[in-house]
Amino acid sequence: MSLPHAILTSLLEKPGSGAELAQRFDKSIGYFWQATHQQIYRELARLEERGLIRSAAREATRGRKRDFAVIPAGLAELERWTSLAQDPQPVRDALLVRLRAAAVIQAGTVQADTARAGILRAELARHRELHQRQLSFYQAVEAHDFAAGSEARAPGTPDHRLQHAVLRAGIMFERAWVSWAEETLRTLEP
Amino acid sequence: MSLPHAILTSLLEKPGSGAELAQRFDKSIGYFWQATHQQIYRELARLEERGLIRSAAREATRGRKRDFAVIPAGLAELERWTSLAQDPQPVRDALLVRLRAAAVIQAGTVQADTARAGILRAELARHRELHQRQLSFYQAVEAHDFAAGSEARAPGTPDHRLQHAVLRAGIMFERAWVSWAEETLRTLEP
């Protein structure tokens, strides 16, 4: 149940149309909650029907831009949702499934399979690179928006600190992935 | 597309019925890929139809146990899938959405909202505890199965090292969550 609330958050920050939201999702909330434009349009329709947002234009016209804004009931819903206790979501990662599968295949193979092991190492190295790139990007954002004496709008305010905490979570994950990949590559060296 | 392969992996390790798989998912592959028994039954039916696994009993009888085993085509499919290049999945976490929502609400609030800030801190502390517990659990597994001179079946073999790498990923994530939560709690102190 996060998508509607992610949309409410983004609209609260700045009203806009479905296409604008889709773009914004590609470069802010989308870093930790993704959505395609189809999901966004569907969700906007539901949010309007539930009376949590309102669009300027009365009727939906295909092709014509339609701006949405959060109305008080929507803000109340967002406040309610953020105050709820929600358990952490368990990890769900395909690479780990693949490693476990590789382990089981290995165990059932009589001879050492060097070709397979090489593919695995290459894949780990590739993931290390991708996570390293994402990490560098997050660090650049941090330097730009959150460093002492930066251009940030309102440094030191509670909301500024919260935004920073979210970014730091991203940094932490990427760092963890990078060092895990390095460590794993070392233990799998030929 | 990970669930069918997670099931193939589990069945390759040890053939079994849908219910047994559901139990095993609760305590091994399920640590990084969850599935309910309904998903598992649905997927077992598809895998059998695709000719990747085979059940002992000819027909499905409601209530009667049905054991499945991977057949060669299933092993081939698993080998194919593990050799594929797959990009890392982007982070998707509701807590981070909630923090961002809280930041936006804060920014729009005139006076500091101490009640809301307290709820947030309590939630962060709760998550820290839960992640700490999961971390301790993983560490206990590591000590039991992977420590030098442990009771592990085949220490030092490639599959043993892969299994360990998967476990270390879990440890790393939980550690990252715990230290992030601690850091964030410090910056949000009243």
Next chain:
DNA sequence: CTTGGCATGTAACTGGTTACATGATTGG
């Protein structure tokens, strides 16, 4: 006035969740 791209939308499907139903097996 037409073409390209922007904005919105429909349709069909897959994956995951929740609620519930029913047959088989076993311990008392």
Next chain:
DNA sequence: CCAATCATGTAACCAGTTACATGCCAAG
């Protein structure tokens, strides 16, 4: 033989993905 539990299954729904269709608008 009956209740509890195990094992399998159906149904309906929600979330996410992919492919495609259509209307608007502005630049050339």
